[in-house]
Amino acid sequence: MKINAIELFAGVGGFRIGLNHIKDFDKETGLAEEHGDWNFVWANQWEPSTKTQPAFDCYITRFGKENHINMDINKVNKKEIPDHTLLVGGFPCQDYSVARSLSNEMGIKGKKGVLWWDIVDVIFEKRPPFILLENVDRLLKSPASQRGRDFAVMLRTLDDLGYIVQWRMINAGEYGMPQRRRRVFIFATLKDTIYSKKIISINDKEEYLKSDGFFNDIFPIETENIIVKKKSLEEFVDAVDVSENYQGGKFLTTGLFINNIIINFNINEKSNEKTATLGEVIKDAEKFSNIDLENYLIEGEELEKWEYLKGAKRIKRTSKSGHSYVFSEGNMSFPDPLDLPSRTMLTSEGSLNRSTHIVFDKKLNKNRKITEVEAELLQMFPPNWTNTGMTKRQRYFMMGNALVTGVVSRIEHKLKSIIKQKNNQ
Template structure:
């Protein structure tokens, strides 16, 4: 049963709860996560789920493959908002042999589970996160996968806005670039207001993302485009390609997209999230052997290699700084953080080089210190590499609170489409 004056939330692919942390930081009394799912199929120990249940006690928490959750479960939930970060996968589709639904997605594609949950629950809002290469995948048919997703939302009767956001460009401590997708149900009051706007105004001034994450008023180097998504998702999968820019809107299959430039906010430098030296365990400092290894890994390379068919070629790699600049925000953290590889952060403090600690990685994403305490260090790094910058979700949560209040408006509903 939905409680009055709350926004009921389903959190899919929850990880250690980044969406929930951000929403509760925005307004804990308003956002209520009533059902959450986290399942790591490749791991026996479900440490992310255990972390989630340690930190959150309210709501139903489910640790199983979402594909195995029956439809009836979702039919009993009444969410206003569905959130989730899901993997970038192959979204090609084909006609099923018996014609059911007209398409057949590849097994294991988690976006189809998002579609299923939306079909069963009909929330007002959906907020998703993914890597920014989603807009360009696959390389052989650029934009196909994202177009399939947009068509799915169109078929479900939603309008979609999207925006690639680099957290550091809006004041945070990590240069983490991700695409955020916000869908809202056609016909709600917020939708009616947006229908009165030109698509360009939505992207640059008045949209879900443009208000809290301001951008310059014109497309970068005039990079903008418009198009229509085919009705048939199979046709999209077989033939459609399109150059999606880093921001855009889709309504009823009509696309407007543009390359936007953020109005920059000074980022938080890496030095501001570091622990005091006395709090850093010796195990995080590099041995001489490890220093030499990282010097090689981060240095320039030109190595002759031989392919499986005997072809010789050169693998080339440019050099990078031997340590991370403490006066800049951190680079994008990966799941391999803390291991001996080129992408791991190495900081030098008082003449000593070391890894970031798990707590510092939590800070890079905006979590409380020791949010993942209780896990092995390797898993703490892995979970933070998978997580999002919760401060961005807090900002988006406040924006959702703002637009949800529009539902109480008595403004007359007027059907007005936007121009391409």
């Protein structure tokens, strides 16, 4: 039985790769070899303020053009989106403060973070029973001026729409994947599904969250000495009230939200899996890339620049207001260690900046940048996935903006078994 799904803010297809366990694509047609049970009936990808759309071009090269839309999500008629059982998407972390329209007829809308409200509009119109979203870990504590407000707004909005919510901050590198990348995954389920009803009926929800939950049995955690904290959003009239008056502080790294009650705690990962390393990725990439590594070398004056960027420093600076202060940052490993998972990849990967990965190539006996294929493998994408006419810079950017597909692949089996329960509609 195929399960209908849609992918919002699709990028180059990370969620779809993970769910359908995609490892390769046809070298003649360019189309992905999908082996899973997920039928993607619609996807949307749009990059504002650019003349070209390389992410969307990559998506349709790998998945075909049918039902894949390159349009500002705000302009999409949400009623025309096909019905689906699962909605997935990774969306930017912005400012999610909200306000009512002047007439109050349009309900609650975002001042900023409008992409979240487009997700809400899709949910309101299509009522998918299951939702799986991904965001950066700072979502749980943003904004700095009102810690936790943004996530509280999201939780309250989903509750008002009829969902229960579970979340978990997952560091892929702690679970046998080749990159230390912390991301928050959010799983929301309609309250009238069998799955939600079972959770609602559980008396000891704290124990459920510790020993199972949606995430914690897939990505094991230490269960001793856990300090569970509870709080409530019952006092707030709606999401506007939450936005204006929430003072409950940041959210912890895993939690459950049912009927305005929050149960959450900070996890300590527990994994017996073999560590995947940056060195293994570099070795694997040799099989798939036929490129001249001389073009990735850093030496001479350029090497001196990298050594400065990666090194510790204390610099006296003056702000625009005339205030003097000392900017400081610590030393980074240089080159990057090959016997550990890599550091988190950013969209600036490959450019001259402190966060770019530099490795010592034993064959060349020199330092170099990682290649585009190595960047893809760090995100567990099929090698050369983004080799669809993009520039080198664009390929790095796509991977810095993506998710570790192995996390989604690990979630997939349980997600599928939940959805395929009888009478879950």
